[in-house]
Amino acid sequence: MKNKKTDWRAVILYLLGGFLILSLFLPVKTGNQPKDTAFSDFLNRLDKGEVTEVVIKGEIIEGKFKDGGLFKTQALNYPNLVQDLRTKGVAIKVENPAESLWFWNLASQLIFPILFFGFLWWMLLRQAGNANNQAMAFGKSTAKPLVGKMNVTFADVAGVDEAKEELKEIVDFLKFPQKYHALGAKIPKGLLLMGAPGTGKTLLARAIAGEAGVPFFSISGSDFVEMFVGVGAARVRGVFREAKKQTPAIIFMDEIDAVGRHRGAGLGGGHDEREQTLNQLLVEMDGFDPKTNIIVVAATNRPDILDPALLRPGRFDRQIVLDKPDQKGRRQILDIHAKGKPFAPDVDLDVVSRRTPGYTGADLESVLNEAAILTGRFNKKIITMAEVEEAIDRVMAGPQRKSRVVSEKEKNIIAYHEVGHAILSKLLPDADPVHKISVLPRGMALGYTLQLPIEDKHLISEKQITADIIVLQGGRVAEEIFFNEITSGAQNDLERATSLAKKMVCEFGMSELGPRTFGKKEHQIFLGRDIAEMKDFSDQTADAIDTQINKIVAACHEKAKNLINANKGKFEEIAKVLKEKEVLEGEDLKKALKGL
Numbered sequence: 001m002k003n004k005k006t007d008w009r010a011v012i013l014y015l016l017g018g019f020l021i022l023s024l025f026l027p028v029k030t031g032n033q034p035k036d037t038a039f040s041d042f043l044n045r046l047d048k049g050e051v052t053e054v055v056i057k058g059e060i061i062e063g064k065f066k067d068g069g070l071f072k073t074q075a076l077n078y079p080n081l082v083q084d085l086r087t088k089g090v091a092i093k094v095e096n097p098a099e100s101l102w103f104w105n106l107a108s109q110l111i112f113p114i115l116f117f118g119f120l121w122w123m124l125l126r127q128a129g130n131a132n133n134q135a136m137a138f139g140k141s142t143a144k145p146l147v148g149k150m151n152v153t154f155a156d157v158a159g160v161d162e163a164k165e166e167l168k169e170i171v172d173f174l175k176f177p178q179k180y181h182a183l184g185a186k187i188p189k190g191l192l193l194m195g196a197p198g199t200g201k202t203l204l205a206r207a208i209a210g211e212a213g214v215p216f217f218s219i220s221g222s223d224f225v226e227m228f229v230g231v232g233a234a235r236v237r238g239v240f241r242e243a244k245k246q247t248p249a250i251i252f253m254d255e256i257d258a259v260g261r262h263r264g265a266g267l268g269g270g271h272d273e274r275e276q277t278l279n280q281l282l283v284e285m286d287g288f289d290p291k292t293n294i295i296v297v298a299a300t301n302r303p304d305i306l307d308p309a310l311l312r313p314g315r316f317d318r319q320i321v322l323d324k325p326d327q328k329g330r331r332q333i334l335d336i337h338a339k340g341k342p343f344a345p346d347v348d349l350d351v352v353s354r355r356t357p358g359y360t361g362a363d364l365e366s367v368l369n370e371a372a373i374l375t376g377r378f379n380k381k382i383i384t385m386a387e388v389e390e391a392i393d394r395v396m397a398g399p400q401r402k403s404r405v406v407s408e409k410e411k412n413i414i415a416y417h418e419v420g421h422a423i424l425s426k427l428l429p430d431a432d433p434v435h436k437i438s439v440l441p442r443g444m445a446l447g448y449t450l451q452l453p454i455e456d457k458h459l460i461s462e463k464q465i466t467a468d469i470i471v472l473q474g475g476r477v478a479e480e481i482f483f484n485e486i487t488s489g490a491q492n493d494l495e496r497a498t499s500l501a502k503k504m505v506c507e508f509g510m511s512e513l514g515p516r517t518f519g520k521k522e523h524q525i526f527l528g529r530d531i532a533e534m535k536d537f538s539d540q541t542a543d544a545i546d547t548q549i550n551k552i553v554a555a556c557h558e559k560a561k562n563l564i565n566a567n568k569g570k571f572e573e574i575a576k577v578l579k580e581k582e583v584l585e586g587e588d589l590k591k592a593l594k595g596l
């Protein structure tokens, strides 16, 4: 959009220029333009002897009065004219009427317009041809450093303490680069902020610049999508050039996924413009040496589609994930945005933070803003809990919400589901230990339980795979036991469990069918994954395979059920803590799982 606007500005500029040039011609003509004079006036002045010279062009008479004024008049067939002129001693000149009229008609009707439009056309062509230079000029104007305006600091960002802790290091780099250079340390070039929309990526990037007190150059990937080819690349170049003049500095590339999409992905080949922009960004990042003291911060909510080239060492090798805030974080964010708003005593932000699981910082900001707007609409002076409640619902349903939120009931089910996984991985010695449990949605998943292996595994034993399948069943089993009702939430778990069981039977030879494999895989080199499975067994064997898979899954399900039933009391305790804290990890998690 931006560059379309600028196009129009340019067109208007050239139009004005054209008029200016045209007007340079006009004064010459108008300044010496003979004054239209009535024939009778002309005759009268001739009688008085005031005419000094005439040029007769057919019926047109032009000439000069004694006072220097030029005149022009149309004569009828006036036979005595020449006689009269002679008696008054006027100099007479006769011109071929056709010739001079022809010239002036053509000049005014054709040549000037042609010159004018030709000039315009030429300028437009020139502009298109120089798109790069133009873009550079535009690029400069849109990527102005917002230095001084960056009055955002880490204090304005809440609920992302881990990220802030990591970023303190970056701020220190920017503040005292010499300290690190003296130690021979390489300052990171790129930093990627990942997180759902509204989790404060843009805010945090600004806060880094604000904390470090360095200029902040901002460009957005989505700006490049509708541009002429070459413009995006030129703008990237322009921004880097400007930033290098004012180091240390931060270059912020918002929504980098718009240009940093996996190259060559999608139908019809890559998007030329995007690719060029991305390439230019990579070239610039590889090109400046770390002593330049520029840190490129990029933000995305789609890290999954990013071109792997972006994540290579020396590029965006530092990655920081911004999770949705937990209850404590939401409380802090609400505190920040509640400032300057008059609340009635019945408004308890603690309650608001509990009612808003899954809301991002941006969501919470709009909750308080909506509440204020509602209050204003009812001509009230003070925001009460009623408006806040209404605002929470509005924001949940509202069109501006981009990420998922969870209702109280869903949160309850998700908590039990996740504890089901967690408790089993704690109870089974062969399962990977739990690292984190969360009831906050992330990506496609509602809640999640993160298990991390203690060491890298190259060989997996039958016991370990079985334990994995049991843990995967935990979510569904918990729903069965505690709610007597099952949800669609276990779909992915069941898919993974089934696939593991199938592998046990068909690939690892871990079933009653013996140590052999079933089915051959065709590897497609270009796609790097299996596209076809060839069946090399009879239908009868297929039945046997199915039976074995079912048997494994059923046994694991049974085991999960027994384990959870045996620990129901502890289970409920953990679920309660999880519902309250929403995210359990580290010490909290250890404490919650203790005694199992």
Ligand code: ADP
Pocket: 156, 157, 158, 159, 160, 195, 196, 197, 198, 199, 200, 201, 202, 203, 204, 299, 333, 336, 360, 361, 362, 363, 365
């Ligand atoms: P993103 O770039 O991740 O989509 P933004 O940084 O644009 O999110 O966030 C939009 C607004 O929401 C911010 O300007 C800020 O007012 C509010 N906000 C988001 N996250 C936070 C947070 N962690 N703390 C305080 N305010 C936040």
Ligand code: MG
Pocket: 201, 202, 203, 254, 299
């Ligand atoms: Mg943003």
Ligand code: ZN
Pocket: 417, 421, 475, 476, 489, 490, 493
């Ligand atoms: Zn699950």
